[in-house]
Amino acid sequence: MPLLEVTTPALRRQFLDLPARIYQNHPNWISPLDHDIEAVFDPKRNHNFTHGEAIRWVLTSPTSGEVIGRVAAFINHETPQTDPTLPVGGLGFFECIDDQAAANELFDAARQWLGQRGLAAMDGPINFGERDRFWGLLVSGFTEPNYGMFYHPPYYQQLFETYGFEVFFKQYTCYREVATHLHPTFSRAFEKYAQQYPTFRFEHANKRDAEKLARDFHHVYNLAWANHSGVNPMPLEKARELVKEMKPVLDERLLWFAYHQDEPVAFFVSLPELNQIFKHVGRNFNLWGKLRFLWEKRKYMQRTDKKLFGVIFGVVPEWQGKGIESALMVHARAEFMRAGYSEIEMNWIGDFNPRMLALTRSIGARIYKTHVTYRFLFDRTRPFERSPIIR
Structure with a gap:
């Protein structure tokens, strides 16, 4: 052939x-x-x-x-x-x-x-x-x-x-309804770290400060992920590029960071599920496609049954297993609901990462799709x- x-x-x-x-x-x-x-x-x-x-x-x-x-x-x-x-x-x-x-x-x-x-x-x-x-x-x-x-x-x-x-x-995509209640251990972690404010604090990103967002993401990513098999350390410039690419579709209420004494130690980065918009736009992102996207996005963001998808989650090694991720989830879930998101799919959870799989089970998520x-x-x-x- x-x-x-x-x-x-x-x-x-x-x-x-x-x-x-x-x-x-x-x-x-x-x-x-x-x-x-x-x-x-x-x-x-x-x-x-x-x-x-x-x-x-x-x-x-x-x-x-x-x-x-x-x-x-x-x-x-x-x-x-x-x-x-x-x-x-x-x-x-x-x-x-x-x-x-x-x-x-x-x-x-x-x-x-x-x-x-x-x-x-x-x-x-x-x-x-x-x-x-x-x-x-x-x-x-x-x-x-x-x-x-x-x-x-x-x-x-x-x-x-x-x-x-x-x-x-295998890579799993997990699904849960945002309103599903979290296990009581999450609330206990939330209360534990709330008592240590401002030594520990949890905040969503500010997209008007793109440089801080890029630096915080870069810091956690390289400590939490860059030692994994097949994953390269990320240059700061690449993090800046990612933030720039995300900015037109970014909802800052979906990007959450945990800080210890102003050092970012964990993140949960999500975006609106863009295919719910792009399926009405088509393959061609020319001028007409961009205008159609802006219109469809405006309509979508006004809904109260929006879907978000988790892009990446990470905790620096020093703070893994200490409840930081649980407290972060409590903060994030509350903001997701206020912002009108009803469903979440969490992409790219490898079967080689049992801790992350355990965390998704603990928040009531189930495996929804499997890629190999x-x-x-x-x-x-x-x-x-x-x-x-x-x-």
């Missing part, structure tokens, strides 16, 4: 258009913005190109010439490798008709390209960027996707596993090991 590297505007358009055909009979599918997909492959907008490289292909039918599949492969040379004998690359943005031979062509292309560059395995489907978006294969909970998360048809799981991919880890990050070892005789558990 002809495999074409995406190097022209016409091929880029075919790469972007394929999902609309694959998902035409999937009413829960919400298309990602073309703008967001293209940003991943633009060296001017994706800083990972400064220490990495990426390639993407479309696969066409040998009879009709119609595009029937797509995939990308990438290397980030600064991604921490837990095992120096097993350098790992990435495969992502996979879409394909229900045909194992076609899927194999796409997987083979990524495998060969990565192998030629000295890699010994590939993880997929993942993003050429941060883990907060375009990461993992949906295998359970085929409901409307949250912004930045892919929806996939059920048959993709078989395409991956038949080829030989094995589960490296697969790994394929190029040496098929090498024993496979799953992602290590965070202790």
Whole structure:
């Protein structure tokens, strides 16, 4: 089957258009913005190109010439490798008709390209960027996707596993109604830290002070997350970029921080669930799309049954297990309700993070969707090991 590297505007358009055909009979599918997909492959907008490289292909039918599949492969040379004998690359943005031979062509292309560059395995489907978006294969909970998360048809799981991919880890999206009562232990933690004000304080962000928001996020993120397998430390400039990107859609009442003597020690960062807006806007974020977005956002923010999604939660190691996260949840929940949010989905809780899973259970959340990050070892005789558990 002809495999074409995406190097022209016409091929880029075919790469972007394929999902609309694959998902035409999937009413829960919400298309990602073309703008967001293209940003991943633009060296001017994706800083990972400064220490990495990426390639993407479309696969066409040998009879009709119609595009029937797509995939990308990438290397980030600064991604921490837990095992120096097993350098790992990435495969992502996979879409394909229900045909194992076609899927194999796409997987083979990524495998060969990565192998030629000295890699010994590939993880997929993942993003050429941060883990907060375009990461993992949906295998359970085929409901409307949250912004930045892919929806996939059920048959993709078989395409991956038949080829030989094995589960490296699972990522759960958990759901709860905001009004659901928290366990009494949360209130006790709230009261404990309230008695220590102002040594300890809990505040939502002020979006008018973007620099403080970026610095506080950067501080907690690097202490709480940057030592995890496959997670790079975040430069302050990247944190500033994230805040700048979020600002048009940010609701400051959804970004909560805990402070000890003015040092940020925990955060719970959430956003309005943007796909509830974008599903009325479409894929094209041109001038008309932006105007439509502003109108739909205005209507959505006036509702009292809004959905938010948890982007990231973290506690610096020194304060883990001491109730900081419980007190933070009490503060956040009260503000969410005042702001008219009735549902919350918490993205990206790895099965390698039992503490976070325990916390979600403790607040009455249930697993709602499951994405899988697969790994394929190029040496098929090498024993496979799953992602290590965070202790």
